[in-house]
Amino acid sequence: MEEAAKKGRVTPLASLFPVEEAQKAVRRVHETLSEKESELDRFRGFISDNTNLINLVQKLPEGLHHNIMVPFGKAAFFPGRLIHTNEFLVLLGEGYHVERTSKQTVEILKRRGKALQSQVESLKATMQDLKAEASFFGITASEAAEGLVEIREDYVEENFTERESQSGPPKEHPPSFSEADKVKVAVEDEEYSCMVSRLDELEKAEYEAGYGNETHEDIENVAVSDEEYARMMSRLDELEKEELEAEFVNERDEDNAKLAVNDEKYAHMIARLDEIEKEPETECGNERDEDEKIKADFDQSSDQISLDKINRFSESRKLLEQTKDKKSATEETLDKRDTQKDLTDRLNCTGLTVQSRPKEMSHGKGLVHGIMKSTPLEKALVLPEVKENVQAASSLRSEAPLQDSKPGFDSRKAFTGSIIERAHNMQTSSSQQAATSSQSTVTQPSKPVSRFKMQRR
Amino acid sequence: MASPAALRELQRELETKADDLNKIQKDISKNHQVRKKYTIQLGENELVLKELDLLSEDANVYKLIGPVLVKQDLAEANANVRKRIEYMSAELKRLDTTLQDLEDKQNSKRDAVCLKGTTEDPITPGRESQGIVYFHTSVRA
Numbered sequence: 001m002e003e004a005a006k007k008g009r010v011t012p013l014a015s016l017f018p019v020e021e022a023q024k025a026v027r028r029v030h031e032t033l034s035e036k037e038s039e040l041d042r043f044r045g046f047i048s049d050n051t052n053l054i055n056l057v058q059k060l061p062e063g064l065h066h067n068i069m070v071p072f073g074k075a076a077f078f079p080g081r082l083i084h085t086n087e088f089l090v091l092l093g094e095g096y097h098v099e100r101t102s103k104q105t106v107e108i109l110k111r112r113g114k115a116l117q118s119q120v121e122s123l124k125a126t127m128q129d130l131k132a133e134a135s136f137f138g139i140t141a142s143e144a145a146e147g148l149v150e151i152r153e154d155y156v157e158e159n160f161t162e163r164e165s166q167s168g169p170p171k172e173h174p175p176s177f178s179e180a181d182k183v184k185v186a187v188e189d190e191e192y193s194c195m196v197s198r199l200d201e202l203e204k205a206e207y208e209a210g211y212g213n214e215t216h217e218d219i220e221n222v223a224v225s226d227e228e229y230a231r232m233m234s235r236l237d238e239l240e241k242e243e244l245e246a247e248f249v250n251e252r253d254e255d256n257a258k259l260a261v262n263d264e265k266y267a268h269m270i271a272r273l274d275e276i277e278k279e280p281e282t283e284c285g286n287e288r289d290e291d292e293k294i295k296a297d298f299d300q301s302s303d304q305i306s307l308d309k310i311n312r313f314s315e316s317r318k319l320l321e322q323t324k325d326k327k328s329a330t331e332e333t334l335d336k337r338d339t340q341k342d343l344t345d346r347l348n349c350t351g352l353t354v355q356s357r358p359k360e361m362s363h364g365k366g367l368v369h370g371i372m373k374s375t376p377l378e379k380a381l382v383l384p385e386v387k388e389n390v391q392a393a394s395s396l397r398s399e400a401p402l403q404d405s406k407p408g409f410d411s412r413k414a415f416t417g418s419i420i421e422r423a424h425n426m427q428t429s430s431s432q433q434a435a436t437s438s439q440s441t442v443t444q445p446s447k448p449v450s451r452f453k454m455q456r457r
Numbered sequence: 458m459a460s461p462a463a464l465r466e467l468q469r470e471l472e473t474k475a476d477d478l479n480k481i482q483k484d485i486s487k488n489h490q491v492r493k494k495y496t497i498q499l500g501e502n503e504l505v506l507k508e509l510d511l512l513s514e515d516a517n518v519y520k521l522i523g524p525v526l527v528k529q530d531l532a533e534a535n536a537n538v539r540k541r542i543e544y545m546s547a548e549l550k551r552l553d554t555t556l557q558d559l560e561d562k563q564n565s566k567r568d569a570v571c572l573k574g575t576t577e578d579p580i581t582p583g584r585e586s587q588g589i590v591y592f593h594t595s596v597r598a
Binding site: 089092093094095096097098099100108111115 | 541
């Protein structure tokens with residue numbers, strides 16, 4: 001295996017959990033379980049006895065005396081009378097008896113019944129735990145018997161120091177990186193499929209929104225999809241960051257490979273988005289046309305913010321296409337950026353979808369509102385991720401105070417907006433396009449920077 | 458290569474240590490049983506106390522002493538039950554500390570035996586190791 005990239009350890013499960021022992025454990029747990037079951041039965045017997053007694057005690061005072069057969073010794077009875085039918089000597093415990101009436105006795109018995117019930121409940125809970133344990137042991141035993149193997153690999157933390165240390169040896173181990181690439185590619189594929197399915201859902205939501213054709217609906221739908229949009233924005237940010245970092249030298253082959261994969265997916269996404277956009281709109285046009293259309297809409301509304309946003313969208317679009325061309329630009333050992341790479345892909349897709357969504361909105365009238373709404377969410381999302389971004393010590397760090405919305409990107413080291421670390425790159429301010437007034441917006445349209453830069457809030 | 462006499466001596470030491478350990482284990486289990494009994498009784502007494510508290514002043518309380526049911530004063534019964542509860546809690550605490558000591562001793566003894574076993578191993582990987590194996594199984598059980 002590649003020493004530089006990762007060290008893997010393969011351990012057959014049978015060695016960790018010997019089959020016989022696992023089976024023995026299962027048997028032991030079963031025994032304890034059966035013991036608990038018998039105890040449970042005992043308790044149930046007690047509870048039923050208690051209820052019977054309560055009924056009897058309630059019935060006795062109905063007559064002044066009862067004629068009964070009195071037990072005499074072990075095997076004899078004689079006819080007799082039960083008198084003082086309302087007086088009961090109740091055993092409290094530890095040899096203490098107390099004289100009580102029928103009603104008081106019933107109260108005592110009811111309290112006892114409650115105590116019994118609570119004991120039964122706790123016993124049932126214990127039994128549940130034991131059952132879970134038994135099932136776990138059983139599964140382990142069967143897996144060990146099948147020869148399941150546990151593979152452990154060290155998690156390679158991606159950061160600069162590691163990178164630098166790797167840049168020396170990596171050159172001598174090109175195959176290791178390709179392996180890492182493949183791993184990442186595999187991961188990316190998964191994410192890509194996730195993104196695709198997500199896009200489908202979003203599309204559906206948008207269609208439903210689009211046909212309502214009312215501002216309210218649009219806004220509501222926007223609100224719903226804002227979360228997703230925000231997620232996508234954050235993803236885009238991460239991708240941007242990755243791109244920025246990609247400019248930090250090192251392995252070209254890897255980057256090229258990854259980039260190729262990325263671009264492939266990107267192409268897919270673009271195609272998809274185009275389809276989506278075409279559907280709700282009668283005029284297909286190309287992206288630019290739609291952008292212009294949107295811009296026209298915005299011009300009508302004197303909302304500078306939305307305009308900026310639109311600009312950003314178009315710019316990001318342009319950037320996306322530019323990145324396609326500049327494969328060589330993004331060369332960087334993305335070893336460290338496993339997760340980020342995945343995020344990049346995600347962002348890629350999300351960014352595109354985001355762009356398509358506003359276009360669909362323009363169909364209705366709530367586009368401006370929609371965009372305005374999405375930005376705060378976007379900011380909120382990006383914020384927590386920004387913190388995680390170590391390398392993004394750029395001015396782009398947005399300080400949005402909102403931290404509540406953190407969609408499922410937690411597992412990734414989201415890095416978001418700050419991206420802009422490039423020494424030679426200006427992008428810093430450009431990313432900070434804020435739809436709201438709180439953030440200054442500087443658009444960097446024609447720079448060959450990260451395509452995702454623009455989307456920054 | 459150790460002489461057979463030294464070997465036998467080591468074996469004997471191992472056996473004595475194993476016996477000690479067994480004794481300690483028995484003590485621990487006895488302790489557990491007594492503790493269980495006391496815990497149950499304590500629970501019962503607490504229930505009794507709860508019921509007695511619910512009684513009115515003029516209720517008749519009887520205590521079963523052998524085959525005799527003796528009438529008792531409510532206040533007296535209360536006091537008796539409370540005292541019993543205190544006594545039993547103290548006993549339980551004492552038993553807990555004893556149990557702890559026993560467990561510590563058991564652990565140390567077990568380590569000593571293991572050490573002994575391992576040192577003997579390279580010399581004769583025969584009976585000693587077998588003894589250790591048996592010992593371990595008994596401990597586990």
